[in-house]
Amino acid sequence: MTVQDILDRLKVALVDESHTLWTEAELLGYINDALSALVIARPDLGFKTHSYNSASKSIEKPTDYYRFETVQSAGGIAIQFVDIHKLNQLEPTWRTATGMPYCWTRYDDHVDEVFLVPAPSEAIDIEIIYSAHLAVSIITDVLPVPAIYEGLILDFVLYRAFSKTGQGGSDMNKALSHQNSFYSTLGQKQQVDISRLQLQEKKENSR
Incomplete structure (x- = not known):
C-alpha cells in the first residue's frame, strides 16, 4: 500500500x-x-531495533526516535530492567560504577532517560528497541x-x-x-x- x-x-x-x-x-x-x-x-507500530557501539551509560537515540521500549542486549548479553528504587537499595553506587552492564534502569518521571548499569568500562555493542516517528x-x-x-x-x-x-x-x-x-x-x-x-x-x- x-x-x-x-x-x-x-x-x-x-x-x-x-x-x-x-x-x-x-x-x-x-x-x-x-x-x-x-x-x-x-x-x-513503530517498533525498530537500533544497534550501536558505545561506552556511554545513556542510551543512544536515533534521529527518528519517538519512545523507548527496551534494551535487548549489551556486549552481546541479554539484560533486563531493574526498578531504580530497588537499584538504589541494592547498588547505591551504581551511578558511578563501571564494568560490563548487567541491567538497565530509568527514572520514574523521565521514562526516556535510560541508563545501563554499570556504565560500560569500554565501548561495547548495544541493541535497543524503540518506537520510531513514522x-x-x-x-x-x-x-x-x-x-x-x-x-x-x-x-x-x-x-x-x-x-x-x-x-x-x-x-x-x-x-x-x-x-x-x-x-x-x-x-x-x-x-x-x-x-x-x-x-x-x-x-x-x-x-
Missing part, C-alpha cells in the same frame, strides 16, 4: 480529482498526521503500517480535510463522522489486541 493508493481513494471520497480544494502536499501532511496519531496510540515524503513511498490500517488513515485524512472546508453544515458533519470513526475503530482494535495478548500470556504461564 503506497501513498498513491491512499490519494487515489481520497480523490473519489473528496470529489476533488484535480486537487482544487486540497493540494497533494496538504493531503500528504494529513497522512503523516494520521501516522503520528496511530503511533501515539499504538507505539508498537512519516512519508513522496507519493511512491510505501505506508509504514500494515494494510489493515488503510481505512483508519482514510478516516483521519477525511476528518482533517472536511474540517478545513466545514465552517458549518454538511462538511463539518462529515468531519465529525470520520473523526469518530477513526477513534472508535482504533479503540476497538486496541481492546482486541489487549485481549489477545492477555490470552497468550495466560497460555504461556500455564505451561
Whole structure:
C-alpha cells in the first residue's frame, strides 16, 4: 500500500480529482498526521531495533526516535530492567560504577532517560528497541503500517480535510463522522489486541 493508493481513494471520497480544494502536499501532511496519531496510540507500530557501539551509560537515540521500549542486549548479553528504587537499595553506587552492564534502569518521571548499569568500562555493542516517528515524503513511498490500517488513515485524512472546508453544515458533519470513526475503530482494535495478548500470556504461564 503506497501513498498513491491512499490519494487515489481520497480523490473519489473528496470529489476533488484535480486537487482544487486540497493540494497533494496538504493531503500528504494529513497522512503523516494520521501516522503520528496511530503511533501515539499504538507505539508498537513503530517498533525498530537500533544497534550501536558505545561506552556511554545513556542510551543512544536515533534521529527518528519517538519512545523507548527496551534494551535487548549489551556486549552481546541479554539484560533486563531493574526498578531504580530497588537499584538504589541494592547498588547505591551504581551511578558511578563501571564494568560490563548487567541491567538497565530509568527514572520514574523521565521514562526516556535510560541508563545501563554499570556504565560500560569500554565501548561495547548495544541493541535497543524503540518506537520510531513514522512519516512519508513522496507519493511512491510505501505506508509504514500494515494494510489493515488503510481505512483508519482514510478516516483521519477525511476528518482533517472536511474540517478545513466545514465552517458549518454538511462538511463539518462529515468531519465529525470520520473523526469518530477513526477513534472508535482504533479503540476497538486496541481492546482486541489487549485481549489477545492477555490470552497468550495466560497460555504461556500455564505451561
